[in-house]
Amino acid sequence: MQLSHHCRQTSCSHKPAACLHLRAHVQRNPHHASSGTRILQQQQQQQQHQRHLIVASVQQQQHDRSLQSAAPDSSSHTVDKQAAGDAAAAASPTAAAGPASSGRWQLLSRSNLAGGTLEVVAWEGERCLRIWLPPGYSSVDAHRAPYPAVYLNDGQNLFGDCATLSGASWGAAGAAAQLIAAGKLPPFVVVGIDHAGPLRSLEYTPCTPGSGPRGFRSDASDWPGGGIGAYLGRVRDEVLPWVSAHYPVSTDPQDRVFGGSSFGGIAALAAGMCGAEGCGFGALLVESPSLWIGDPEPEAFLQEVLAYKGSWPSRVYLGMGGREYSGTRGGQRAEHDANFPRYLKSLYASLTLSGLGPSRLAWAFEPEHAHTESAWAARLPAALQFLGGGWWQRWLQRYDNELFFTIPRRLKAGMPGQLLFFNRRNSHTLAGARGGLKMIVGSNGWQHTQHLQMKLAGEVQRPELKEPQQLREQVLDGWRAEYRGTQEEQLRQQEQEFQHRMATERDRLAAARAATAAAAAAAAAAGSAGGGESGVGGVAQQEQQLREWQQHLDDQERQWWARPPLAPAVSPQIQSVLYQQPASCSIGEGSSDWLLVQLPPLPADAYEINFVFCDAAGTAYDNNDSNDFWLPVRQPEQLLPWTPGGGGGGSSDGGLSRPARSSGTVAAVAATFAGDACGWLAPGRGLEAYAEALDAATAAAERPAEEAVAAAAASCQYFFFSLPPVPVAGAAASLFVNKSRLCSGLHEATA
Known part of the structure; x- marks a missing residue:
């Protein structure tokens, strides 16, 4: 049973990284092929006839x-x-890969x-x-x-x-x-x-x-x-x-x-x-x-x-x-x-x-x-x-030069679990502050003010893994037993080599002793015959060297047999893997630069949040040079009612055509303009022109959820919005300004 012949390599094209800005975004021309489309086009040329049919079906229904x-x-x-x-029994490759239904x-x-x-x-x-x-x-x-x-x-x-x-x-x-x-x-x-x-x-x-x-x-x-x-x-x-x-x-x-x-x-x-x-x-x-x-x-x-x-x-x-x-x-x-x-x-x-x-x-x-x-x-x-x-590391690279960012990027009223990340390193006043930081936040011009304690992102994002220690010890015991067997075999070989070396040394020592004894006998015979004393002195020196040699061999044997027992250990190769330091999973590679705070659910009528950052003692502030920070808040998008069936499959949305849906959206938007609180300005254009633009935007939307976004853009709580919501390079765009929210008397201007 082999898997290799089932596993064909494939290359994945990467979406190009786009420049990120805090409030202004320009999207690529939609007529340019996306990376996903390029993948499909490449596969069209490579796959068999049955794959051609599948990909063609995908492209036909993409929009x-x-x-x-x-x-x-x-x-x-x-x-x-x-x-x-x-x-x-009934299955066959042909049936499984047949034309798409x-x-x-x-x-x-x-x-x-x-x-x-x-x-x-x-x-x-x-x-x-x-x-x-x-x-x-x-x-x-x-x-x-x-x-x-x-x-x-x-x-x-x-x-x-x-x-x-x-x-x-x-x-x-x-x-x-x-x-x-x-x-x-x-x-x-x-x-x-x-x-x-x-x-x-x-x-x-x-x-x-x-x-x-x-x-x-x-x-x-x-x-x-x-x-x-x-x-x-x-x-x-x-x-x-x-x-x-x-x-x-x-x-x-x-x-x-x-x-x-x-x-x-x-x-x-x-x-x-x-x-x-x-x-x-x-x-x-x-x-x-x-x-x-x-x-x-x-x-x-x-x-x-x-x-x-x-x-x-x-x-x-x-x-x-x-x-x-x-x-x-x-x-x-x-x-x-x-x-x-x-x-x-x-x-x-x-x-x-x-x-x-x-x-x-x-x-x-x-x-x-x-x-x-x-x-x-x-x-x-x-x-x-x-x-x-590892996903956080790409976020760090993306926002490394930013002071803060939010998840999601577009905050919504009433939505729980929204986060703000703050990069202490990029703050002029708080870069040197250590310890905890606080965020003071309010909404709609500092209403509902709260003080929120910020946490180190690295601590929050540390994995909470519970390793099975008992099973791990059992695995380690197996590795230790295997390694001990290897070590004991090596020790047996070393002992044999040691014993052989010691036997050789003792044989040499015995031969030297015999030679020294013969020399001593010869020196004694020479002395009795009236010879010199130099021969006796040389023999005494040789006997001292033999005693030292004997002592050295005895010390070696004593050290060999007194060596400590083998410690329970695994092989160096396994140790090099087991004792690797776990890779950091945090956004800041374990540093203390990034902090995060979970924002409280914003009020239902919130159209913006206002905030500043400060140290724990409240003595140093980063408040955007006394202008404070602010971010717009969107109203939550309502999931549009789904109407299954109804169109016989010809319509992409359950029998409700694009013009019908967009007209309904425009009617809903027009109703929001009936209130006295709304006063939208578009240079040279009135509500009718606005409705036409919104109709075109919703008609171009690929999914009903995007139409809900377009409809939400007409909320009176917005200061301004554009159509299309994301301007396209080289294409016309309109900017709508909410006159009722203009300051310095501009809300009373008639032109």
Whole structure:
């Protein structure tokens, strides 16, 4: 069983970095092809005829996504054996790669979830992509700085919008929203890829599952398998390009995470074994992988992973529970639970030996966790924070010369979890201040003033990983025993060499003694015959040297046998990996320059916030040279009502045409002008011209959510706005000013 022939390398084009400014933005001409479009165009030239048809369908519907009235049916997480067998027999590569159906890539639903937006898009049949956009998501901002993205298998089980066998979901949206709101991760997108129902095991595994060691998974013996290469190819060639083309997410592998649980975890490992370039992902989330699979030999895939010597993505997270088998079977046959920590230890040891130290590899083991979505949900926040740790560094580079920035970039009234980051280094008055800083903030001209304590970003963003110490010690004990065996063998060889050397030395000493004794006898005979005393003196000197030689040999033997016992240690190669310093995950590389504060929910009538920064004692201030800082506040965008069906598929929005929708939007905007508090000025233009401009802007909008943004721009709480909202270089734009908010008597001016 080999994966290499399934793993074709692919190159990802990178979106060009755009210049960031605090308040003024110019977007590239929309007629220029985006990087996502270029990816599709390149693949059109490279792929086979069946891929041509798919890409053509994507391009045809890129600006006109239709709605369908039927929502996708939920699919069981566990494969039904008989249905799987029938489906596998009927499946063929031709059928799987056939022309796209008329419902392909259509938007099925949009809903609010965890402060963000969940969009469900048809992929094939009842299979969908479930795309969660974070709170404050802005396509305009994202085009300038594309969002990182987390791609997860078993999309039906991620967000709670479909029923699961365990009755729970991963809670992926809630986990992501909490990490973003706390400042632990920058905003990112979560993409759930639905499994194939009865063909789930076929797509997620490199071989038929078999029944596991001692047949403990006999229920899976007839399940199909071996289609992982084709599935990863579809993810690479269909899912990634389409998501990148329709949602401004990063195409940099370091900004992409791929993962899943159970068979989905097997798919993640298989993707990682394609190499960092081959799989297109810079991080892997591997939860409760079913490493028992293998047919006819159980655990065959595990052995292939352990034998793999290639490169792995930059970061890998492993998670496992202590009740993976019995936890879903009423506690029965708990003896099989012992397989899973063994799998985890083997996988951890293998990846460590591959060079993944604590900065690249994290693992968790929860003894009471079962093989359920609730267990994976409990471990998800720590896993995401570790896997997305490198994302902050790109934010640091982007805002390194700024005094502050906010997440989201455009603040909204009433929205919780909005953050402000402050760079102490770029402040003229607070650069030398140490310790905590405070932010004094108010709204609408210093109303509702509050004093907020700022925190060091590095402390907030430090990963909260709980390493399984007991399993780690067991792995270390194995390495120590292996290394001790190697050391003992080396010691035996050294002892043999020492004993041989000592025997040789003692033989030489004995020969020298014999020679000295003969010389002494000769000297004695010469003395008795009346010879000189010089011969006796020379013999005495030789005997003293022999005694010193003997003492030296005795000292060597004594030191050899008195040497300390072997200390429990691992090999130097493993030590060099194990004791690496974990890489910093914070925005400031561990420095104290960046601080953050979570803004309180802004009042519903807020149109701006006013703020200054000061030290803890209140003696030094950065208040913009006494002008104070301020940022505009937008009204929250209401999710437009969705009207499924209704248009027979010809309309991109459930039967409601662009002119009808934009006319309704203009009518709503015109109603806001009926109040006396509003007085919009546009040079040489009146309300009718404004309505026409807004109509054109909403007609050009690609999604109803963008029309809501355009409609919100007419709020009387704005000082000014432009149409289009983001001016385009070389194209005409209009600036509207709210006369009622002008100062110095200008609000009374008649011209």
